[in-house]
Amino acid sequence: MLNGFPVVVAGFTAICFSTGSLAQTPPEDPAKDLFTQRCSVCHEVTNATTKHHSSDEWRAVIQRMVEHGAVADDKEQAAIIAYLAKNYGPDSASTAIPQPPIAAGH
Numbered sequence: 001m002l003n004g005f006p007v008v009v010a011g012f013t014a015i016c017f018s019t020g021s022l023a024q025t026p027p028e029d030p031a032k033d034l035f036t037q038r039c040s041v042c043h044e045v046t047n048a049t050t051k052h053h054s055s056d057e058w059r060a061v062i063q064r065m066v067e068h069g070a071v072a073d074d075k076e077q078a079a080i081i082a083y084l085a086k087n088y089g090p091d092s093a094s095t096a097i098p099q100p101p102i103a104a105g106h
């Protein structure tokens with residue numbers, strides 16, 4: 001019987017959407033790892049993730065980080081800028097979600 005098929009697809013789609021909307025952290029993105037690696041060398045990534053900037057502003061910030069000595073080639077910088085502008089842009093609500101306090105012990 002083919003009758004059950006659309007129901008299964010609809011159910012699966014609903015699950016995808018509902019878990020997506022419950023997510024408390026920005027969606028997984030390959031650039032997230034790059035950002036975490038490159039931008040946690042000198043300071044916590046929260047230096048960036050507590051800010052809201054447009055992509056032009058992020059470009060300027062990253063330019064300054066490179067002047068400080070951050071290591072990222074042009075492609076990596078572009079990926080990080082796009083990631084930050086998307087998740088920590090002027091209209092982003094990402095930082096409106098309270099971050100859990102970092103556990104004591106460091």
Ligand code: HEC
Nearest residue numbers: 038039041042047048051061062064065068069070071080
């Ligand atoms: C070589 C060390 C170094 C690395 C690597 C580095 N930063 Fe920074 N960052 C600094 C220093 C020093 C400051 C404080 C002085 C300043 O704001 O320019 C800072 C401050 C900041 C600030 C706060 C200042 C503002 O204008 O909002 C942000 C945001 C930031 N960094 C983002 C980043 C991002 C994104 C990356 C990854 C591309 C990165 N940093 C990598 C050294 C670094």
